[in-house]
Amino acid sequence: MDCTVNIDDGELDSRLLIEMKQVDRHLRISREERLLAQNVATRALVRGFAHEVKNPLGGLRGAAQLLEAELPDESLKEYTQIIIGEADRLQSLVDGMLGPNSLPNVQKLNIHEVIERVRSLVLAEVPDGVRIIRNYDVSIPEFMADKDQLIQSILNIVRNAIQATQGQGTVELKTRIERQLTIGNTRYRHVMRLDITDDGVGIPEEMQQRIFYPMVTSRAEGTGVGLSIAQSLVNRHGGLIECSTQSGKTCFTILLPIETEKKQDE
Ligand SMILES: Nc1ncnc2c1ncn2[C@@H]1O[C@H](COP(=O)(O)OP(=O)(O)OP(=O)(O)O)[C@@H](O)[C@H]1O
Ligand SMILES: [Mg+2]
Incomplete structure:
Protein backbone atom coordinates (compact mmCIF):
# COMPACT_ATOMS: atom_id res chain seq x y z
CA MET A 1 0.00 0.00 0.00
CA ASP A 2 1.21 3.48 -0.91
CA CYS A 3 -0.02 6.21 1.42
CA THR A 4 -0.31 10.00 1.01
CA VAL A 5 -1.45 12.38 3.77
CA ASN A 6 -2.63 15.94 3.05
CA ILE A 7 -3.31 18.38 5.87
CA ASP A 8 -5.69 21.23 5.08
CA ASP A 9 -5.37 23.75 7.90
CA GLY A 10 -8.34 26.07 7.57
CA GLU A 11 -9.14 29.00 9.91
CA LEU A 12 -12.11 27.31 11.52
CA ASP A 13 -11.24 23.65 11.22
CA SER A 14 -8.48 21.36 10.05
CA ARG A 15 -8.95 18.48 7.73
CA LEU A 16 -6.82 15.46 7.12
CA LEU A 17 -7.01 13.63 3.80
CA ILE A 18 -5.46 10.20 3.71
CA GLU A 19 -5.20 8.43 0.36
CA MET A 20 -4.08 4.87 -0.02
CA LYS A 21 -3.11 3.28 -3.31
CA GLN A 22 -2.24 -0.25 -4.19
CA VAL A 23 1.39 -0.89 -5.00
CA ASP A 24 0.48 -2.42 -8.34
CA ARG A 25 0.49 1.18 -9.51
CA HIS A 26 4.23 0.69 -10.05
CA GLY A 99 -1.08 14.52 -37.66
CA PRO A 100 -1.79 18.20 -37.17
CA ASN A 101 1.07 20.39 -38.30
CA SER A 102 -0.04 23.57 -36.61
CA LEU A 103 1.88 24.79 -33.59
CA PRO A 104 0.10 24.12 -30.33
CA ASN A 105 -2.03 26.97 -29.10
CA VAL A 106 -1.95 26.51 -25.37
CA GLN A 107 -4.48 28.32 -23.21
CA LYS A 108 -6.18 27.92 -19.87
CA LEU A 109 -9.25 25.78 -20.35
CA ASN A 110 -12.06 24.03 -18.60
CA ILE A 111 -12.09 20.37 -19.58
CA HIS A 112 -15.88 20.21 -19.41
CA GLU A 113 -16.21 22.93 -22.02
CA VAL A 114 -14.03 20.81 -24.27
CA ILE A 115 -16.05 17.65 -23.63
CA GLU A 116 -19.35 19.49 -24.10
CA ARG A 117 -18.10 20.73 -27.44
CA VAL A 118 -17.35 17.16 -28.50
CA ARG A 119 -20.75 16.10 -27.24
CA SER A 120 -22.54 18.72 -29.29
CA LEU A 121 -20.52 17.72 -32.36
CA VAL A 122 -21.47 14.04 -32.07
CA LEU A 123 -25.09 14.61 -31.00
CA ALA A 124 -25.86 15.59 -34.57
CA GLU A 125 -24.63 12.27 -35.92
CA VAL A 126 -25.49 9.86 -33.11
CA PRO A 127 -28.16 7.22 -33.87
CA ASP A 128 -31.45 7.36 -31.91
CA GLY A 129 -30.65 4.17 -29.99
CA VAL A 130 -27.43 5.52 -28.49
CA ARG A 131 -27.44 7.50 -25.25
CA ILE A 132 -24.59 9.71 -24.15
CA ILE A 133 -24.40 10.00 -20.38
CA ARG A 134 -22.42 12.64 -18.52
CA ASN A 135 -20.78 12.06 -15.18
CA TYR A 136 -18.60 15.09 -14.43
CA ASP A 137 -16.54 16.11 -11.45
CA VAL A 138 -17.14 19.83 -11.77
CA SER A 139 -14.48 20.67 -9.21
CA ILE A 140 -11.69 19.88 -11.70
CA PRO A 141 -9.66 23.09 -12.01
CA GLU A 142 -8.81 24.76 -15.29
CA PHE A 143 -5.46 23.82 -16.80
CA MET A 144 -3.20 24.74 -19.72
CA ALA A 145 -3.73 22.82 -22.98
CA ASP A 146 -4.46 23.19 -26.68
CA LYS A 147 -8.23 23.23 -26.97
CA ASP A 148 -8.48 22.10 -30.61
CA GLN A 149 -6.07 19.23 -30.08
CA LEU A 150 -8.02 17.99 -27.05
CA ILE A 151 -11.31 18.27 -28.95
CA GLN A 152 -9.78 16.23 -31.78
CA SER A 153 -8.48 13.48 -29.45
CA ILE A 154 -11.68 13.15 -27.47
CA LEU A 155 -13.79 13.28 -30.61
CA ASN A 156 -11.83 10.42 -32.19
CA ILE A 157 -12.41 8.23 -29.13
CA VAL A 158 -16.07 9.16 -28.65
CA ARG A 159 -16.76 8.46 -32.33
CA ASN A 160 -15.18 5.02 -31.99
CA ALA A 161 -17.30 4.35 -28.90
CA ILE A 162 -20.49 5.34 -30.73
CA GLN A 163 -19.53 3.17 -33.70
CA ALA A 164 -18.87 0.23 -31.34
CA THR A 165 -22.45 0.35 -30.02
CA GLN A 166 -23.70 -0.40 -33.55
CA GLY A 167 -26.68 1.88 -33.14
CA GLN A 168 -27.89 0.59 -29.77
CA GLY A 169 -26.20 1.32 -26.46
CA THR A 170 -24.72 3.80 -24.03
CA VAL A 171 -21.57 5.88 -24.01
CA GLU A 172 -20.50 7.41 -20.71
CA LEU A 173 -18.22 10.43 -20.34
CA LYS A 174 -16.82 10.53 -16.83
CA THR A 175 -14.28 12.97 -15.41
CA ARG A 176 -12.35 12.61 -12.18
CA ILE A 177 -9.21 13.90 -10.49
CA GLU A 178 -6.36 11.51 -9.80
CA ARG A 179 -3.87 12.50 -7.14
CA GLN A 180 -0.17 11.70 -7.04
CA LEU A 181 -0.03 9.92 -10.36
CA THR A 182 3.10 9.12 -12.32
CA ILE A 183 3.03 9.34 -16.10
CA GLY A 184 6.24 8.43 -17.87
CA ASN A 185 8.79 9.29 -15.21
CA THR A 186 7.12 12.43 -13.94
CA ARG A 187 5.00 12.48 -10.86
CA TYR A 188 2.05 14.87 -10.91
CA ARG A 189 0.08 16.06 -7.91
CA HIS A 190 -3.13 16.26 -9.89
CA VAL A 191 -4.11 14.57 -13.13
CA MET A 192 -7.40 14.88 -15.00
CA ARG A 193 -8.92 11.53 -15.84
CA LEU A 194 -11.57 11.16 -18.53
CA ASP A 195 -13.12 7.72 -18.96
CA ILE A 196 -15.03 7.15 -22.20
CA THR A 197 -16.91 3.91 -21.68
CA ASP A 198 -19.22 2.10 -24.08
CA ASP A 199 -21.20 -1.11 -23.91
CA GLY A 200 -20.51 -2.01 -27.50
CA VAL A 201 -18.88 -4.93 -29.25
CA GLY A 202 -15.47 -4.66 -27.56
CA ILE A 203 -12.06 -4.87 -29.20
CA PRO A 204 -11.11 -8.23 -30.72
CA GLU A 205 -8.36 -9.84 -28.67
CA GLU A 206 -5.85 -10.08 -31.51
CA MET A 207 -6.19 -6.33 -32.10
CA GLN A 208 -5.89 -5.12 -28.53
CA GLN A 209 -2.10 -4.68 -28.54
CA ARG A 210 -2.14 -2.76 -31.82
CA ILE A 211 -5.07 -0.37 -31.74
CA PHE A 212 -2.89 2.71 -31.17
CA TYR A 213 -0.84 1.95 -34.27
CA PRO A 214 -1.81 3.80 -37.45
CA MET A 215 -3.77 1.92 -40.10
CA VAL A 216 -5.08 -0.68 -37.68
CA THR A 217 -8.81 -0.89 -38.27
CA SER A 218 -11.67 -3.36 -38.19
CA ARG A 219 -14.07 -1.08 -40.02
CA ALA A 220 -14.52 -1.30 -43.77
CA GLU A 221 -14.67 2.47 -44.13
CA GLY A 222 -12.11 3.18 -41.38
CA THR A 223 -8.62 4.50 -42.05
CA GLY A 224 -7.29 3.41 -38.67
CA VAL A 225 -5.63 6.70 -37.80
CA GLY A 226 -8.12 7.98 -35.19
CA LEU A 227 -6.51 6.46 -32.11
CA SER A 228 -2.97 7.02 -33.29
CA ILE A 229 -3.65 10.74 -33.69
CA ALA A 230 -5.49 10.92 -30.35
CA GLN A 231 -2.60 9.23 -28.53
CA SER A 232 0.01 11.47 -30.12
CA LEU A 233 -1.92 14.67 -29.28
CA VAL A 234 -2.42 13.61 -25.68
CA ASN A 235 1.27 12.62 -25.41
CA ARG A 236 2.18 16.15 -26.51
CA HIS A 237 0.41 17.36 -23.39
CA GLY A 238 2.45 15.03 -21.21
CA GLY A 239 -0.58 12.75 -20.94
CA LEU A 240 -1.50 9.22 -21.91
CA ILE A 241 -4.44 7.23 -23.27
CA GLU A 242 -5.07 3.76 -21.88
CA CYS A 243 -7.62 1.19 -22.87
CA SER A 244 -9.34 -1.71 -21.18
CA THR A 245 -11.90 -3.93 -22.80
CA GLN A 246 -14.13 -6.86 -21.99
CA SER A 247 -17.28 -7.98 -23.66
CA GLY A 248 -19.93 -5.31 -23.21
CA LYS A 249 -17.60 -2.80 -21.58
CA THR A 250 -14.79 -0.93 -23.30
CA CYS A 251 -13.13 2.01 -21.61
CA PHE A 252 -10.64 4.49 -23.01
CA THR A 253 -9.00 6.61 -20.34
CA ILE A 254 -7.37 9.93 -21.13
CA LEU A 255 -4.96 11.11 -18.45
CA LEU A 256 -3.84 14.74 -18.62
CA PRO A 257 -1.54 16.44 -16.11
CA ILE A 258 -3.23 19.44 -14.55
CA GLU A 259 -0.30 20.98 -12.80
CA THR A 260 2.46 22.65 -14.75
CA GLU A 261 4.62 22.38 -11.67
CA LYS A 262 6.11 18.91 -11.89
CA LYS A 263 7.93 16.98 -9.27
CA GLN A 264 10.56 14.62 -10.67
CA ASP A 265 10.50 11.16 -9.19
CA GLU A 266 13.28 10.68 -6.75
N1 LIG B 1 -14.70 1.69 -28.30
C1 LIG B 1 -14.29 0.71 -29.12
N2 LIG B 1 -14.91 -0.50 -29.13
C2 LIG B 1 -14.49 -1.48 -29.96
N3 LIG B 1 -13.47 -1.36 -30.83
C3 LIG B 1 -12.82 -0.18 -30.87
C4 LIG B 1 -13.18 0.90 -30.02
N4 LIG B 1 -12.34 1.93 -30.29
C5 LIG B 1 -11.49 1.50 -31.25
N5 LIG B 1 -11.77 0.23 -31.61
C6 LIG B 1 -11.06 -0.58 -32.60
O1 LIG B 1 -9.83 0.05 -32.90
C7 LIG B 1 -9.72 0.27 -34.30
C8 LIG B 1 -8.88 1.49 -34.55
O2 LIG B 1 -9.57 2.68 -34.20
P1 LIG B 1 -9.18 4.03 -34.92
O3 LIG B 1 -10.06 5.10 -34.40
O4 LIG B 1 -7.69 4.23 -34.80
O5 LIG B 1 -9.49 3.74 -36.45
P2 LIG B 1 -10.91 3.58 -37.16
O6 LIG B 1 -12.01 4.04 -36.25
O7 LIG B 1 -10.98 2.19 -37.66
O8 LIG B 1 -10.76 4.56 -38.40
P3 LIG B 1 -10.74 6.18 -38.35
O9 LIG B 1 -9.38 6.55 -38.84
O10 LIG B 1 -11.83 6.58 -39.25
O11 LIG B 1 -10.93 6.61 -36.93
C9 LIG B 1 -11.15 0.34 -34.80
O12 LIG B 1 -11.25 -0.01 -36.15
C10 LIG B 1 -11.84 -0.68 -33.90
O13 LIG B 1 -11.63 -1.99 -34.38
MG1 LIG C 1 -11.89 5.89 -35.31
Whole structure:
Protein backbone atom coordinates (compact mmCIF):
# COMPACT_ATOMS: atom_id res chain seq x y z
CA MET A 1 0.00 0.00 0.00
CA ASP A 2 1.21 3.48 -0.91
CA CYS A 3 -0.02 6.21 1.42
CA THR A 4 -0.31 10.00 1.01
CA VAL A 5 -1.45 12.38 3.77
CA ASN A 6 -2.63 15.94 3.05
CA ILE A 7 -3.31 18.38 5.87
CA ASP A 8 -5.69 21.23 5.08
CA ASP A 9 -5.37 23.75 7.90
CA GLY A 10 -8.34 26.07 7.57
CA GLU A 11 -9.14 29.00 9.91
CA LEU A 12 -12.11 27.31 11.52
CA ASP A 13 -11.24 23.65 11.22
CA SER A 14 -8.48 21.36 10.05
CA ARG A 15 -8.95 18.48 7.73
CA LEU A 16 -6.82 15.46 7.12
CA LEU A 17 -7.01 13.63 3.80
CA ILE A 18 -5.46 10.20 3.71
CA GLU A 19 -5.20 8.43 0.36
CA MET A 20 -4.08 4.87 -0.02
CA LYS A 21 -3.11 3.28 -3.31
CA GLN A 22 -2.24 -0.25 -4.19
CA VAL A 23 1.39 -0.89 -5.00
CA ASP A 24 0.48 -2.42 -8.34
CA ARG A 25 0.49 1.18 -9.51
CA HIS A 26 4.23 0.69 -10.05
CA LEU A 27 3.50 -2.10 -12.46
CA ARG A 28 1.21 0.27 -14.29
CA ILE A 29 3.93 2.91 -14.42
CA SER A 30 6.38 0.65 -16.21
CA ARG A 31 3.63 -0.40 -18.62
CA GLU A 32 2.91 3.27 -19.33
CA GLU A 33 6.58 3.99 -19.91
CA ARG A 34 6.69 1.17 -22.41
CA LEU A 35 3.58 2.46 -24.14
CA LEU A 36 5.00 5.98 -24.36
CA ALA A 37 8.37 4.82 -25.70
CA GLN A 38 6.65 2.56 -28.20
CA ASN A 39 4.46 5.39 -29.38
CA VAL A 40 7.35 7.82 -29.87
CA ALA A 41 9.24 5.25 -31.95
CA THR A 42 6.19 4.40 -34.06
CA ARG A 43 5.35 8.04 -34.67
CA ALA A 44 8.87 8.74 -35.90
CA LEU A 45 8.68 5.79 -38.29
CA VAL A 46 5.24 6.69 -39.56
CA ARG A 47 6.05 10.36 -40.06
CA GLY A 48 9.14 9.47 -42.05
CA PHE A 49 7.16 7.12 -44.23
CA ALA A 50 4.28 9.59 -44.71
CA HIS A 51 6.69 12.33 -45.80
CA GLU A 52 8.23 10.04 -48.38
CA VAL A 53 4.82 9.17 -49.82
CA LYS A 54 3.59 12.76 -49.90
CA ASN A 55 6.01 14.12 -52.51
CA PRO A 56 5.64 11.53 -55.31
CA LEU A 57 1.90 11.63 -54.70
CA GLY A 58 1.78 15.33 -55.58
CA GLY A 59 3.73 14.62 -58.77
CA LEU A 60 1.43 11.76 -59.69
CA ARG A 61 -1.68 13.88 -59.30
CA GLY A 62 -0.20 16.81 -61.23
CA ALA A 63 0.85 14.55 -64.11
CA ALA A 64 -2.63 13.00 -64.28
CA GLN A 65 -4.16 16.47 -64.52
CA LEU A 66 -1.81 17.46 -67.35
CA LEU A 67 -2.54 14.23 -69.14
CA GLU A 68 -6.26 14.81 -68.76
CA ALA A 69 -5.97 18.22 -70.46
CA GLU A 70 -4.24 16.59 -73.44
CA LEU A 71 -6.64 13.68 -73.89
CA PRO A 72 -8.34 13.62 -77.29
CA ASP A 73 -11.23 11.49 -76.12
CA GLU A 74 -13.59 12.53 -73.26
CA SER A 75 -14.28 8.91 -72.34
CA LEU A 76 -10.60 8.39 -71.43
CA LYS A 77 -10.95 10.96 -68.65
CA GLU A 78 -12.59 8.30 -66.57
CA TYR A 79 -9.12 6.80 -66.06
CA THR A 80 -7.34 10.03 -65.17
CA GLN A 81 -10.17 10.78 -62.74
CA ILE A 82 -9.49 7.46 -61.02
CA ILE A 83 -5.80 8.36 -60.65
CA ILE A 84 -6.68 11.81 -59.27
CA GLY A 85 -9.36 10.46 -56.93
CA GLU A 86 -7.12 7.73 -55.54
CA ALA A 87 -4.21 10.17 -55.15
CA ASP A 88 -6.52 12.44 -53.13
CA ARG A 89 -7.60 9.54 -50.94
CA LEU A 90 -3.98 8.59 -50.25
CA GLN A 91 -3.16 12.22 -49.60
CA SER A 92 -5.76 12.53 -46.85
CA LEU A 93 -4.61 9.25 -45.34
CA VAL A 94 -1.03 10.47 -45.28
CA ASP A 95 -2.10 13.82 -43.82
CA GLY A 96 -3.90 11.89 -41.09
CA MET A 97 -0.76 9.90 -40.39
CA LEU A 98 1.35 13.04 -40.16
CA GLY A 99 -1.08 14.52 -37.66
CA PRO A 100 -1.79 18.20 -37.17
CA ASN A 101 1.07 20.39 -38.30
CA SER A 102 -0.04 23.57 -36.61
CA LEU A 103 1.88 24.79 -33.59
CA PRO A 104 0.10 24.12 -30.33
CA ASN A 105 -2.03 26.97 -29.10
CA VAL A 106 -1.95 26.51 -25.37
CA GLN A 107 -4.48 28.32 -23.21
CA LYS A 108 -6.18 27.92 -19.87
CA LEU A 109 -9.25 25.78 -20.35
CA ASN A 110 -12.06 24.03 -18.60
CA ILE A 111 -12.09 20.37 -19.58
CA HIS A 112 -15.88 20.21 -19.41
CA GLU A 113 -16.21 22.93 -22.02
CA VAL A 114 -14.03 20.81 -24.27
CA ILE A 115 -16.05 17.65 -23.63
CA GLU A 116 -19.35 19.49 -24.10
CA ARG A 117 -18.10 20.73 -27.44
CA VAL A 118 -17.35 17.16 -28.50
CA ARG A 119 -20.75 16.10 -27.24
CA SER A 120 -22.54 18.72 -29.29
CA LEU A 121 -20.52 17.72 -32.36
CA VAL A 122 -21.47 14.04 -32.07
CA LEU A 123 -25.09 14.61 -31.00
CA ALA A 124 -25.86 15.59 -34.57
CA GLU A 125 -24.63 12.27 -35.92
CA VAL A 126 -25.49 9.86 -33.11
CA PRO A 127 -28.16 7.22 -33.87
CA ASP A 128 -31.45 7.36 -31.91
CA GLY A 129 -30.65 4.17 -29.99
CA VAL A 130 -27.43 5.52 -28.49
CA ARG A 131 -27.44 7.50 -25.25
CA ILE A 132 -24.59 9.71 -24.15
CA ILE A 133 -24.40 10.00 -20.38
CA ARG A 134 -22.42 12.64 -18.52
CA ASN A 135 -20.78 12.06 -15.18
CA TYR A 136 -18.60 15.09 -14.43
CA ASP A 137 -16.54 16.11 -11.45
CA VAL A 138 -17.14 19.83 -11.77
CA SER A 139 -14.48 20.67 -9.21
CA ILE A 140 -11.69 19.88 -11.70
CA PRO A 141 -9.66 23.09 -12.01
CA GLU A 142 -8.81 24.76 -15.29
CA PHE A 143 -5.46 23.82 -16.80
CA MET A 144 -3.20 24.74 -19.72
CA ALA A 145 -3.73 22.82 -22.98
CA ASP A 146 -4.46 23.19 -26.68
CA LYS A 147 -8.23 23.23 -26.97
CA ASP A 148 -8.48 22.10 -30.61
CA GLN A 149 -6.07 19.23 -30.08
CA LEU A 150 -8.02 17.99 -27.05
CA ILE A 151 -11.31 18.27 -28.95
CA GLN A 152 -9.78 16.23 -31.78
CA SER A 153 -8.48 13.48 -29.45
CA ILE A 154 -11.68 13.15 -27.47
CA LEU A 155 -13.79 13.28 -30.61
CA ASN A 156 -11.83 10.42 -32.19
CA ILE A 157 -12.41 8.23 -29.13
CA VAL A 158 -16.07 9.16 -28.65
CA ARG A 159 -16.76 8.46 -32.33
CA ASN A 160 -15.18 5.02 -31.99
CA ALA A 161 -17.30 4.35 -28.90
CA ILE A 162 -20.49 5.34 -30.73
CA GLN A 163 -19.53 3.17 -33.70
CA ALA A 164 -18.87 0.23 -31.34
CA THR A 165 -22.45 0.35 -30.02
CA GLN A 166 -23.70 -0.40 -33.55
CA GLY A 167 -26.68 1.88 -33.14
CA GLN A 168 -27.89 0.59 -29.77
CA GLY A 169 -26.20 1.32 -26.46
CA THR A 170 -24.72 3.80 -24.03
CA VAL A 171 -21.57 5.88 -24.01
CA GLU A 172 -20.50 7.41 -20.71
CA LEU A 173 -18.22 10.43 -20.34
CA LYS A 174 -16.82 10.53 -16.83
CA THR A 175 -14.28 12.97 -15.41
CA ARG A 176 -12.35 12.61 -12.18
CA ILE A 177 -9.21 13.90 -10.49
CA GLU A 178 -6.36 11.51 -9.80
CA ARG A 179 -3.87 12.50 -7.14
CA GLN A 180 -0.17 11.70 -7.04
CA LEU A 181 -0.03 9.92 -10.36
CA THR A 182 3.10 9.12 -12.32
CA ILE A 183 3.03 9.34 -16.10
CA GLY A 184 6.24 8.43 -17.87
CA ASN A 185 8.79 9.29 -15.21
CA THR A 186 7.12 12.43 -13.94
CA ARG A 187 5.00 12.48 -10.86
CA TYR A 188 2.05 14.87 -10.91
CA ARG A 189 0.08 16.06 -7.91
CA HIS A 190 -3.13 16.26 -9.89
CA VAL A 191 -4.11 14.57 -13.13
CA MET A 192 -7.40 14.88 -15.00
CA ARG A 193 -8.92 11.53 -15.84
CA LEU A 194 -11.57 11.16 -18.53
CA ASP A 195 -13.12 7.72 -18.96
CA ILE A 196 -15.03 7.15 -22.20
CA THR A 197 -16.91 3.91 -21.68
CA ASP A 198 -19.22 2.10 -24.08
CA ASP A 199 -21.20 -1.11 -23.91
CA GLY A 200 -20.51 -2.01 -27.50
CA VAL A 201 -18.88 -4.93 -29.25
CA GLY A 202 -15.47 -4.66 -27.56
CA ILE A 203 -12.06 -4.87 -29.20
CA PRO A 204 -11.11 -8.23 -30.72
CA GLU A 205 -8.36 -9.84 -28.67
CA GLU A 206 -5.85 -10.08 -31.51
CA MET A 207 -6.19 -6.33 -32.10
CA GLN A 208 -5.89 -5.12 -28.53
CA GLN A 209 -2.10 -4.68 -28.54
CA ARG A 210 -2.14 -2.76 -31.82
CA ILE A 211 -5.07 -0.37 -31.74
CA PHE A 212 -2.89 2.71 -31.17
CA TYR A 213 -0.84 1.95 -34.27
CA PRO A 214 -1.81 3.80 -37.45
CA MET A 215 -3.77 1.92 -40.10
CA VAL A 216 -5.08 -0.68 -37.68
CA THR A 217 -8.81 -0.89 -38.27
CA SER A 218 -11.67 -3.36 -38.19
CA ARG A 219 -14.07 -1.08 -40.02
CA ALA A 220 -14.52 -1.30 -43.77
CA GLU A 221 -14.67 2.47 -44.13
CA GLY A 222 -12.11 3.18 -41.38
CA THR A 223 -8.62 4.50 -42.05
CA GLY A 224 -7.29 3.41 -38.67
CA VAL A 225 -5.63 6.70 -37.80
CA GLY A 226 -8.12 7.98 -35.19
CA LEU A 227 -6.51 6.46 -32.11
CA SER A 228 -2.97 7.02 -33.29
CA ILE A 229 -3.65 10.74 -33.69
CA ALA A 230 -5.49 10.92 -30.35
CA GLN A 231 -2.60 9.23 -28.53
CA SER A 232 0.01 11.47 -30.12
CA LEU A 233 -1.92 14.67 -29.28
CA VAL A 234 -2.42 13.61 -25.68
CA ASN A 235 1.27 12.62 -25.41
CA ARG A 236 2.18 16.15 -26.51
CA HIS A 237 0.41 17.36 -23.39
CA GLY A 238 2.45 15.03 -21.21
CA GLY A 239 -0.58 12.75 -20.94
CA LEU A 240 -1.50 9.22 -21.91
CA ILE A 241 -4.44 7.23 -23.27
CA GLU A 242 -5.07 3.76 -21.88
CA CYS A 243 -7.62 1.19 -22.87
CA SER A 244 -9.34 -1.71 -21.18
CA THR A 245 -11.90 -3.93 -22.80
CA GLN A 246 -14.13 -6.86 -21.99
CA SER A 247 -17.28 -7.98 -23.66
CA GLY A 248 -19.93 -5.31 -23.21
CA LYS A 249 -17.60 -2.80 -21.58
CA THR A 250 -14.79 -0.93 -23.30
CA CYS A 251 -13.13 2.01 -21.61
CA PHE A 252 -10.64 4.49 -23.01
CA THR A 253 -9.00 6.61 -20.34
CA ILE A 254 -7.37 9.93 -21.13
CA LEU A 255 -4.96 11.11 -18.45
CA LEU A 256 -3.84 14.74 -18.62
CA PRO A 257 -1.54 16.44 -16.11
CA ILE A 258 -3.23 19.44 -14.55
CA GLU A 259 -0.30 20.98 -12.80
CA THR A 260 2.46 22.65 -14.75
CA GLU A 261 4.62 22.38 -11.67
CA LYS A 262 6.11 18.91 -11.89
CA LYS A 263 7.93 16.98 -9.27
CA GLN A 264 10.56 14.62 -10.67
CA ASP A 265 10.50 11.16 -9.19
CA GLU A 266 13.28 10.68 -6.75
N1 LIG B 1 -14.70 1.69 -28.30
C1 LIG B 1 -14.29 0.71 -29.12
N2 LIG B 1 -14.91 -0.50 -29.13
C2 LIG B 1 -14.49 -1.48 -29.96
N3 LIG B 1 -13.47 -1.36 -30.83
C3 LIG B 1 -12.82 -0.18 -30.87
C4 LIG B 1 -13.18 0.90 -30.02
N4 LIG B 1 -12.34 1.93 -30.29
C5 LIG B 1 -11.49 1.50 -31.25
N5 LIG B 1 -11.77 0.23 -31.61
C6 LIG B 1 -11.06 -0.58 -32.60
O1 LIG B 1 -9.83 0.05 -32.90
C7 LIG B 1 -9.72 0.27 -34.30
C8 LIG B 1 -8.88 1.49 -34.55
O2 LIG B 1 -9.57 2.68 -34.20
P1 LIG B 1 -9.18 4.03 -34.92
O3 LIG B 1 -10.06 5.10 -34.40
O4 LIG B 1 -7.69 4.23 -34.80
O5 LIG B 1 -9.49 3.74 -36.45
P2 LIG B 1 -10.91 3.58 -37.16
O6 LIG B 1 -12.01 4.04 -36.25
O7 LIG B 1 -10.98 2.19 -37.66
O8 LIG B 1 -10.76 4.56 -38.40
P3 LIG B 1 -10.74 6.18 -38.35
O9 LIG B 1 -9.38 6.55 -38.84
O10 LIG B 1 -11.83 6.58 -39.25
O11 LIG B 1 -10.93 6.61 -36.93
C9 LIG B 1 -11.15 0.34 -34.80
O12 LIG B 1 -11.25 -0.01 -36.15
C10 LIG B 1 -11.84 -0.68 -33.90
O13 LIG B 1 -11.63 -1.99 -34.38
MG1 LIG C 1 -11.89 5.89 -35.31
